[in-house]
Amino acid sequence: MKIYLTRPESLPRFNLGLIFPGIALILIAVVRLLKWVSLEFFQTERIPFLFCHFRNIFGIPCLTCGMTRSLFHFSHFRIFESFQMNPLIFLSVLLLLGWGIYSLAVRFLDFPQIKIEFKSVERKLLIVFIIAAILLNWYYLIFIGKV
Numbered sequence: 001m002k003i004y005l006t007r008p009e010s011l012p013r014f015n016l017g018l019i020f021p022g023i024a025l026i027l028i029a030v031v032r033l034l035k036w037v038s039l040e041f042f043q044t045e046r047i048p049f050l051f052c053h054f055r056n057i058f059g060i061p062c063l064t065c066g067m068t069r070s071l072f073h074f075s076h077f078r079i080f081e082s083f084q085m086n087p088l089i090f091l092s093v094l095l096l097l098g099w100g101i102y103s104l105a106v107r108f109l110d111f112p113q114i115k116i117e118f119k120s121v122e123r124k125l126l127i128v129f130i131i132a133a134i135l136l137n138w139y140y141l142i143f144i145g146k147v
Helices: 015-041 053-058 069-076 079-085 087-108 120-143
Strands: 002-006 113-117
Touching: 015 087, 069 079, 069 087, 069 120, 079 087, 087 120
Parallel strands: none
Antiparallel strands: 002 113
16 A cells, blocks of 8 residues: 655546535534424424334344434534444544545645555455444444444
8 A cells, every 4th residue: 555645736626525525514414404303393302204114124223224313413512422323424424524624625725635545455455344344333233232
């Protein structure tokens, strides 16, 4: 694996480092809006029209069960509760927001851009690591989680 810093002459107009964190912020805003709607119009803490079909059919949580509550806690800066609801979603949102802040710094504050090159074996190990993280998160949701 090679990691090096570059200062490109011009940055591309299409920057995933700004798009994906924007999507994460939009998701957090939508969850807050849904929570407000459920409290204001349905007088309930739970969002009545969101439920997990996978859990209803199979009796176990799906890979994203607890995501809405995790994002809601995250939006209120209740970090521990957010992590308890769905650790992988919590860490993914942190990663996306960090990536967004860094991308803004590269774009507007002239920070160096980080380039990472993986060899074929390292890329395969990274994929195995990501799959293992997803499966560990699912294990947590099924046997330990607060979902």
